[in-house]
Amino acid sequence: MSIQLQAITQQFHGQTVLDNLNLTIEPKKIYGLLGRNGAGKSTLLNIISNRLFPTSGTATLDGETLHDNDQTLGQLYLMSEVNMYNDHSRLKKLIDSTALFYGDFDRAYATQLAAKFGLNLTQRFGKLSTGYRTIFKLIIALCVPADYIFLDEPVLGLDANHRELFYQELIDSYTNRPRTFVISTHLIEEIANLIEHVFILDQHQIIVNGSVSDILDRAYMITGPDADVTAYTSGLNIIGQDHLGGITANYVYGALEDNRPIPDTVTVERLDLQKLFVNLTNAKEAAAHVN
Amino acid sequence: MQFNFNSTEPIYLQVADQIEEAIFAQSFAEGEQVPSTTEISKEFHINPATVLKGMNILVDAQLIEKRRGVGMFVVPGAQAQIVEKRRNQFYDDYVKNLVSEARKLHITKQELAQLIERGFTTQ
Amino acid sequence: MSTKRWAVTRYLFMEQLQLLWRTYAFILVAFVILPLLFAILTGNLSHYSFGSTLTDLGIGAVFGFFILVTMSLTYDNFKLFIQNGISRKTYCQAKVINLIGLSFGMEIISALYNFLVTAPARGHSGQAFLDTTVYSLYDHFLGTNLFVNILGYMAFNWIFFIGLGLTGMAIGSIFALLTKFARNIAIIAIPVLGFFLLVFLSNTSTSPSDYNLDGLVNFLKFLMGYHANAQPGYFNPTMPMLTMMVGCVIMGAIAYYFNQKLKLKK
Missing domain, CATH: 1.10.287 (Helix Hairpins)
Structure with a gap:
């Protein structure tokens, strides 16, 4: 029971976007898919949902192919940044067709959500603002009877109140019917505690793949006078640095040296997910520039 | 109840600490129900599994107890x-x-x- | 039939019905009502015959055009279906099922209209009406029973509509793969190339000594159902039907092949 990506490579006009990527997405978990702009998050999601064909590699659900297969494709739903709906269609009609194709659509909840977000379902899709397009697509995503829901930029154009409402409804809906959500967003702080597992996509690869608590258990910020911090962190996996006067903060990803005494002048703190992400993806970029 | 998730301690420990603090301050009186996993989860955008992990620390410490189909309650003497x-x-x-x-x-x-x-x- | 295929077929059918009645409403306005208004405004009402205008409506011809165009519309529905977890295969199959069903229904309506409205209005017998159609090449082959000949005529048209629809699908799915730029180029280049081809062909026919086209002509005659010494009206209609069916299979295969390659555009 899972979605499996095996050796996925994607190239556009000779440029590599994804390079031999492997991934497992398990049932009933909330995932975060993080990556910088242009890292290939949307490409990856489009490959899973069979909207694009990878240059090589396979995507399966419970061992069955996701390529051109109604049975497997019907078990997932990708809410994408690209608008897949016709501008002239009325929202009601789009809900009708979604219900027709997926079956079992939760209409009562959709009506309830539309009221909560203040969305009038008699409008045409093309007439909606960016924020309300997002809201409409979110409503569909939460009411569709699929087991794997992929949300690409789910809060694009939403104000703080609507974002708050969305996160609450997401948890409510997840509690009532546990299923997998994969959330791809740049607002890392807002989902950091919400997600159970995180994928970080960088340099055409998944560079971090693990439970959020395990990963944050291995991410530290070590602050103090330059010399002391440098001495204490020597040989560790330093992913980034900040300087302020004579004070240095070294960001470390990986185990610390347990038998190395911590100097009084040095403090060891944990990193949050956003800070870890920024440092991991910055470091790679700097390295790439050096080469 | 006053939750404050600013520290960089693991979230499930913070959940446990905050509920314990509320019991200590008698915000949650003995024998009373504590907010459900979903309520806490929704309010603070924390994964329900994480909240549950935090609550289970308190269950193991016998500060709260699970009543089937009802929810979590503060144990008398907690x-x-x-x-x-x-x-x-x-x-x-x-x-x-x-x-x-x-x-x-x-x-x-x-x-x-x-x-x-x-x-x-x-x- | 699987529930999904049925759902997609139903959806496409409802969508086409809507387009269809709008098309006919447009035709009615453009060719019946507007001329009437024009006649009233210019005071030429005496030259306008509401009856003959209405009875001359080429329901079948309009449908042929309609099915060619609507079957070529591909990308918008592809987006909707892939968003809703419907495979390309199911989309393609549902489209073909629809084409076959809708063409059948429309051919029956068109035949009823032709033989019950247009022919009597013109004072033609059924056979005389058949003689005014393309099928006049074949309308005596199956004997003198008018009903049998009309059935032959209907089958002939039905296959023709299916062929048109599949051709539309093939063109549409190829165009759906092109970028806007490439599509615009194709829209300009194809008529230009077609023009040069025509010039080339007309040149060859004026100087037959350069090319021997007898084989080709004979082959085309064979495909049309011509046989030794046959008079028009006595050609074998099964030949063009078979030819069209082969065409359908080829167009269907092209449509299916390119349909399988549909993907999200940037």
């Missing part, structure tokens, strides 16, 4: 248990630090005793 635990930790958590800081500031034992005396009379 507050006293927390007081007892905190008394045991008082020396390690506060006195050690107090004395070490006093030494750095050259405050003598008598001076410290006087300061403590003052603290008790003014507050």
Whole structure:
């Protein structure tokens, strides 16, 4: 029971976007898919949902192919940044067709959500603002009877109140019917505690793949006078640095040296997910520039 | 209930700490129901599994108990248990630090005793 | 039939019905009502015959055009279906099922209209009406029973509509793969190339000594159902039907092949 990506490579006009990527997405978990702009998050999601064909590699659900297969494709739903709906269609009609194709659509909840977000379902899709397009697509995503829901930029154009409402409804809906959500967003702080597992996509690869608590258990910020911090962190996996006067903060990803005494002048703190992400993806970029 | 998730401690430990604090402050009285996993999860955008992990720490410590189909309740005597635990930790958590800081500031034992005396009379 | 295929077929059918009645409403307005208004405004009402205008409506011809165009519309529905977890295969199959069904229904309506409205209005017998159609090449082959000949005529048209629809699908799915730029180029280049081809062909026919086209002509005659000494009206209609069916299979295969390659555009 899972979605499996095996050796996925994607190239556009000779440029590599994804390079031999492997991934497992398990049932009933909330995932975060993080990556910088242009890292290939949307490409990856489009490959899973069979909207694009990878240059090589396979995507399966419970061992069955996701390529051109109604049975497997019907078990997932990708809410994408690209608008897949016709501008002239009325929202009601789009809900009708979604219900027709997926079956079992939760209409009562959709009506309830539309009221909560203040969305009038008699409008045409093309007439909606960016924020309300997002809201409409979110409503569909939460009411569709699929087991794997992929949300690409789910809060694009939403104000703080609507974002708050969305996160609450997401948890409510997840509690009532546990299923997998994969959330791809740049607002890392807002989902950091919400997600159970995180994928970080960088340099055409998944560079971090693990439970959020395990990963944050291995991410530290070590602050103090330059010399002391440098001495204490020597040989560790330093992913980034900040300087302020004579004070240095070294960001470390990986185990610390347990038998190395911590100097009084040095403090060891944990990193949050956003800070870890920024440092991991910055470091790679700097390295790439050096080469 | 007042939750404050600013520290970088793991979230499930923070959940446990915050509920314990609320029981200690009697915001959640003994025998009363504590907010459900979903309520806490929704309010603070925390994964339900994480909240549950935090709550289970308190269940293991026998501060709260699960009643099937109803929810989590504060165990009678939970507050006293927390007081007892905190008394045991008082020396390690506060006195050690107090004395070490006093030494750095050259405050003598008598001076410290006087300061403590003052603290008790003014507050 | 699987529930999904049925759902997609139903959806496409409802969508086409809507387009269809709008098309006919447009035709009615453009060719019946507007001329009437024009006649009233210019005071030429005496030259306008409401009856003959209405009875001359080429329902079948309009449908042929309609099915060619609507079957070529590909990308918008592809987006909707892939968003809803419907495979390309199911989309393609549902489209073909629809084409076959809708063409059948429309051919029956068109035949009823032709033989019950247009022919009597013109004072033609059924056979005389058949003689005015393309099928006049074949309308005596199956004997003198008018009903049998009409059935042959209907089958002939039905296959023709299916062929048109599949051709539309093939063109549409190829165009759906092109970028806007490439599509615009194709829209300009194809008529230009077609023009040069025509020029080339007309040149060859004026100087037959250069090319021997007898084989080709004979082959085309064979495909049309011509046989030794046959008079028009006595050609074998099964030949062009088979030819069209082969065309359908080829167009269907092209449509299916390119349909399988549909993907999200940037």
